[in-house]
Amino acid sequence: MLLLFCFSCKKAVEKQEVKKENFTYKPQKPENGILKGVVELGTSGFNYFIVEIDSLKNWELKKASYNKSLIAEAMTNADEIDHKLNSFLSKIKDLGVTEENINFVVSSGAMKEEVTQLIIEELRKRNHVVQEITPKQEAVYGLKAILPEELKGQAFVADIGSGNTKFSFIENNKVVGKETHGSKYHQKGTEDEDVYSDVKKVVASVPEKNRKYCFILGGVPFELAKALRKENERYTVLSLNKKQLTQLAEEKGKKVLSGLNIFNAIADESNCQNFIFDWSTNFSIGYLLAQENEN
Numbered sequence: 001m002l003l004l005f006c007f008s009c010k011k012a013v014e015k016q017e018v019k020k021e022n023f024t025y026k027p028q029k030p031e032n033g034i035l036k037g038v039v040e041l042g043t044s045g046f047n048y049f050i051v052e053i054d055s056l057k058n059w060e061l062k063k064a065s066y067n068k069s070l071i072a073e074a075m076t077n078a079d080e081i082d083h084k085l086n087s088f089l090s091k092i093k094d095l096g097v098t099e100e101n102i103n104f105v106v107s108s109g110a111m112k113e114e115v116t117q118l119i120i121e122e123l124r125k126r127n128h129v130v131q132e133i134t135p136k137q138e139a140v141y142g143l144k145a146i147l148p149e150e151l152k153g154q155a156f157v158a159d160i161g162s163g164n165t166k167f168s169f170i171e172n173n174k175v176v177g178k179e180t181h182g183s184k185y186h187q188k189g190t191e192d193e194d195v196y197s198d199v200k201k202v203v204a205s206v207p208e209k210n211r212k213y214c215f216i217l218g219g220v221p222f223e224l225a226k227a228l229r230k231e232n233e234r235y236t237v238l239s240l241n242k243k244q245l246t247q248l249a250e251e252k253g254k255k256v257l258s259g260l261n262i263f264n265a266i267a268d269e270s271n272c273q274n275f276i277f278d279w280s281t282n283f284s285i286g287y288l289l290a291q292e293n294e295n
Helices: 078-094 114-125 135-146 192-203 219-226 242-252 254-270 283-294
Strands: 002-005 012-015 034-041 046-053 059-065 102-106 155-160 164-171 174-181 213-217 235-237 275-278
Touching: 034 078, 034 283, 046 078, 046 283, 059 283, 078 102, 078 114, 102 114, 102 283, 135 155, 135 164, 135 174, 135 213, 135 283, 155 219, 155 254, 164 192, 174 192, 192 254, 213 254, 219 242, 219 254, 219 275, 242 254, 254 275
Parallel strands: 034 102, 155 213, 213 275
Antiparallel strands: 002 012, 034 046, 046 059, 155 164, 164 174, 235 275
């Protein structure tokens, strides 16, 4: 017998087949929180996020900005990045975030590109403090940001980035982080079949009890969820209809098709029926939450 888990009542009942439900979880809003900002340099994006965080680490996204930065194609330079950082810094301050509460991070995917190191060196010459994030840290931060406390024993997190895909889950009260191919693997000449097989091997390490839900992040899930989103919902449950998803991906190009190959490997190996995309979350917000632990 398979089990149906009702998101709203969180009670399992026996059914003949698994049925997806709307995800109705509502995070606790922060009370008397502090505004904090983070600027993220990623393989395909140069983004910033402003969140309010309270003493209990409840948080709410106040502002997000997504911009393109062609790190993987080596079509950017330190002056471009410095100009964008200064522009973002000015906008973040105008929104009420103080200088000491602004953070800068470089994603693990961007760290794999040679040009990134040159950019980091130039940024530091300009007195920017830049935190380099490892794949394991990124997996941990993604989990901190997206996974509700009450579902940590029943779910895992997948972050499909351009440079790599990160997985995280809780095992023996510890966060486990793993890494595999990103959605731009085709630029390196890697075959779809090899990536599909490699991703399945990583997903096989996720404990069975953690496969009821998969909270999913990244540019490709963003593109897939965009066509499925209902009004301004915080969470979108992705379709598992391969024909529908393929049609959506084909409209977006090779990167999204490659990311869909990764997504299909995750779905096929995990047999998870509920892939939940969070419109307000990014691993860099998890980084901010982790800093709260240290303060």
